[in-house]
Amino acid sequence: MLSPNENSAVALTHTAIALQLRGVSKTFASDERDGREVEALAPVDLDVRTGELVCLLGASGCGKSTLLSLIAGLERATGGTILCNGKEVLGTAPDRVLLFQEAALFPWLTVQENVEFGLRQADKSRAERAEVARYWIERVRLQGFEHAYSHQLSGGMRQRVALARSLAIDPAVLLMDEPFGALDALTRDRLHAELESLWAATHKTILFVTHNVREAVALGERVLVFSPRPGRIVGEFEIGLPRPRSLEDPAVVAQTARIMNLLRLQMSDFSEKSDICRRR
Amino acid sequence: MLSIADRPALEGQANERPARPGSQIKRTSGLHLPHAGLATAIRRLVFYAVLVALWELLARSGLWPSYLLPGPMDAFGALASGFRKDLYVEGMLVSLKNVAIGYGLSVGIGVSLGVLIGRHRLLEETIGSLVMGLQALPSVCWLPLAILWIGLNERAVIFVVLMGAVFSITLGVDAGVKNTPPLYVKAARNLGAHGLGLYWQVVLPAALPAILGGLKQGWSFAWRSLMAGELLFYSLSLGNLLQTGRDLNDVAMVMSVMALIVFIGVAVDRLAFAPLERRVRGRWGYDVNK
Ligand SMILES: Nc1ncnc2c1ncn2[C@@H]1O[C@H](COP(=O)(O)OP(=O)(O)OP(=O)(O)O)[C@@H](O)[C@H]1O
Ligand SMILES: [Mg+2]
Numbered sequence: 001m002l003s004p005n006e007n008s009a010v011a012l013t014h015t016a017i018a019l020q021l022r023g024v025s026k027t028f029a030s031d032e033r034d035g036r037e038v039e040a041l042a043p044v045d046l047d048v049r050t051g052e053l054v055c056l057l058g059a060s061g062c063g064k065s066t067l068l069s070l071i072a073g074l075e076r077a078t079g080g081t082i083l084c085n086g087k088e089v090l091g092t093a094p095d096r097v098l099l100f101q102e103a104a105l106f107p108w109l110t111v112q113e114n115v116e117f118g119l120r121q122a123d124k125s126r127a128e129r130a131e132v133a134r135y136w137i138e139r140v141r142l143q144g145f146e147h148a149y150s151h152q153l154s155g156g157m158r159q160r161v162a163l164a165r166s167l168a169i170d171p172a173v174l175l176m177d178e179p180f181g182a183l184d185a186l187t188r189d190r191l192h193a194e195l196e197s198l199w200a201a202t203h204k205t206i207l208f209v210t211h212n213v214r215e216a217v218a219l220g221e222r223v224l225v226f227s228p229r230p231g232r233i234v235g236e237f238e239i240g241l242p243r244p245r246s247l248e249d250p251a252v253v254a255q256t257a258r259i260m261n262l263l264r265l266q267m268s269d270f271s272e273k274s275d276i277c278r279r280r
Numbered sequence: 281m282l283s284i285a286d287r288p289a290l291e292g293q294a295n296e297r298p299a300r301p302g303s304q305i306k307r308t309s310g311l312h313l314p315h316a317g318l319a320t321a322i323r324r325l326v327f328y329a330v331l332v333a334l335w336e337l338l339a340r341s342g343l344w345p346s347y348l349l350p351g352p353m354d355a356f357g358a359l360a361s362g363f364r365k366d367l368y369v370e371g372m373l374v375s376l377k378n379v380a381i382g383y384g385l386s387v388g389i390g391v392s393l394g395v396l397i398g399r400h401r402l403l404e405e406t407i408g409s410l411v412m413g414l415q416a417l418p419s420v421c422w423l424p425l426a427i428l429w430i431g432l433n434e435r436a437v438i439f440v441v442l443m444g445a446v447f448s449i450t451l452g453v454d455a456g457v458k459n460t461p462p463l464y465v466k467a468a469r470n471l472g473a474h475g476l477g478l479y480w481q482v483v484l485p486a487a488l489p490a491i492l493g494g495l496k497q498g499w500s501f502a503w504r505s506l507m508a509g510e511l512l513f514y515s516l517s518l519g520n521l522l523q524t525g526r527d528l529n530d531v532a533m534v535m536s537v538m539a540l541i542v543f544i545g546v547a548v549d550r551l552a553f554a555p556l557e558r559r560v561r562g563r564w565g566y567d568v569n570k
Binding site: 072074092093094097098100102104106107108117118120121122149150151165166169 | 471473474477481486562565
């Protein structure tokens with residue numbers, strides 16, 4: 001079978017750094033009239049190894065999505081630098097792809113055309129596009145739905161298409177912003193399992209934002225905990241547990257409890273601080 | 281539960297995929313309730329039957345002389361004889377040709393102008409305001425100018441049609457482009473789309489529902505403008521047939537041409553725009569039933 005993404009060199013370069021963030025911060029000038037600014041992200045330092053799966057946890061509004069947009073190049077950081085495989089991030093590029101909570105499929109395109117979208121931008125030939133699309137559609141187990149439109153798919157299927165669409169352009173880094181957050185627990189479990197097996201096979205570098213601490217522990221090699229806004233990394237947990245990990249595994253549960261404690265502590269700290277930083 | 285080994289056990293429970301691919305796919309056009317449709321059709325038929333009966337009664341009552349208020353049969357007869365003499369067919373063809381040219385031009389110009397205004401702040405503030413202002417001008421007001429510039433001929437009529445339709449199309453495209461969901465643009469840029477490709481492949485398709493709205497409104501303006509223009513010319517056309525009917529003091533003929541004008545206007549709307557709109561709204565995920 002054709003496997004455009006299975007990279008055998010990965011094992012040798014496993015300690016290489018895929019993402020290097022130094023002092024990356026973001027402040028939104030939210031309103032022209034009243035001059036209020038929102039400091040979404042305090043300076044963040046972060047190294048992500050090639051092929052690592054890192055989960056990001058933090059209260060709502062702490063800047064997780066902002067961080068992923070910055071890495072994706074959809075927004076410019078206010079300060080600091082981001083290096084992706086040694087190259088500075090100055091805008092969007094097909095080596096980093098962001099998956100949104102809403103699958104963001106193009107409703108005027110079929111499943112197959114959606115998956116081919118990125119390849120079309122790269123001016124790949126029709127035959128090559130079709131072949132790569134077929135491979136990834138099969139990989140996310142949607143064969144038979146090539147010609148369906150997104151309004152004919154369930155939420156879980158849409159996210160699978162979005163995943164296939166992202167993987168089809170063979171990015172080095174996959175940025176996932178709660179992509180399964182809106183799905184029911186069973187479907188989410190399944191998609192996590194599928195993601196884990198895709199990750200095991202392709203060894204993509206993955207940054208995964210979730211709100212579910214236990215799922216983060218079960219999925220991630222490393223779990224990062226953010227403080228409430230402005231977000232900074234306040235905890236870092238290496239999860240050395242053997243895979244496959246079950247959500248009911250006592251070791252997973254124990255690790256989850258430790259992280260929950262840290263999160264609770266952060267939340268109670270935060271409620272004493274003011275909500276928005278004001279500057280005139 | 282996250283393990284790969286567990287997956288087969290889950291297959292049966294959280295089965296998202298139907299046994300047969302495609303069996304889940306619904307055709308949006310099949311969502312109409314046949315009974316509701318039939319009942320509506322019957323009510324409508326009864327309404328028009330009553331209307332025609334009332335008209336017949338009034339015509340026979342002798343309140344107005346029959347040369348001012350002919351009965352429905354006379355109007356129908358005028359329609360039939362008009363078609364027999366090929367007069368109506370020829371008039372229709374001329375009118376349809378004029379409106380097709382004028383409307384076609386206004387679609388081309390309106391779409392380009394709408395995209396430019398929708399994406400560039402400067403153009404929006406300048407040309408955009410001009411378009412808004414000119415849209416308030418009834419299109420027949422362009423006619424004197426058209427006659428002075430172009431002369432008393434069909435091209436002047438086409439010019440009036442163009443001016444009648446182009447601004448509402450521009451504004452529809454403008455609104456659609458402005459309201460393109462940012463999420464689509466982000467996702468597209470993320471996958472490597474930029475520049476013109478981003479417009480063609482994402483911004484315009486995303487705006488299509490609003491663009492269609494503009495095109496539809498543009499069509500109804502184009503048709504009205506055409507009639508206003510044609511009324512004043514002496515070459516054969518639908519508008520001119522109305523005028524001929526007046527000159528001949530033939531109320532039945534005037535009524536039959538009016539009916540023909542209504543019929544064409546509604547038919548284009550129903551046969552061209554309505555199905556297109558339904559398809560687009562369905563696919564884009566809007567509610568199709570409403
Ligand atoms: N374009 C913007 N303009 C102004 N403020 C913004 C903008 N985008 C985000 N923010 C602010 O930045 C902060 C961080 O937002 P962000 O979406 O990154 O949070 P998050 O951690 O992803 O939250 P959630 O878990 O709810 O998704 C929020 O307070 C938000 O209001
Ligand atoms: Mg978010």
